[in-house]
Amino acid sequence: MEWARFSKEAAFITRQAMVKYIYGVPIAVYRTVEGLKAYIAICPHKYHVICVRELVNGRYIMCQGHGELFKSTTGEPEGKFTRESLRPVELKVENGTVYVARPSDDVLKWAKRISGVDG
């Protein structure tokens, strides 16, 4: 499995979220009540890039597009605008550094197509 460095784990002491382009797509890491979680930072509703620094009530990722709320621990939506979950990305922490795994080719293709990076 291919891994890319995301940030220092200590950065999440003061932040709840961080978004970076890695593997050509936006990936977000969130400090949740169940530890760090990573997702492709594209809303499955109308494909806005989700770029937030704070979780709503410390638990929900809010898309700025139309306001859908996703559970930060699972990526599941509340269901007001979409029934699709955020696409998870594997992560690991080694020696105080957060790494994210390369998503599958299908997920990368989907993310690049809808975010306009490819074609």
Ligand code: FES
């Ligand atoms: S694009 Fe995210 S809620 Fe519509």
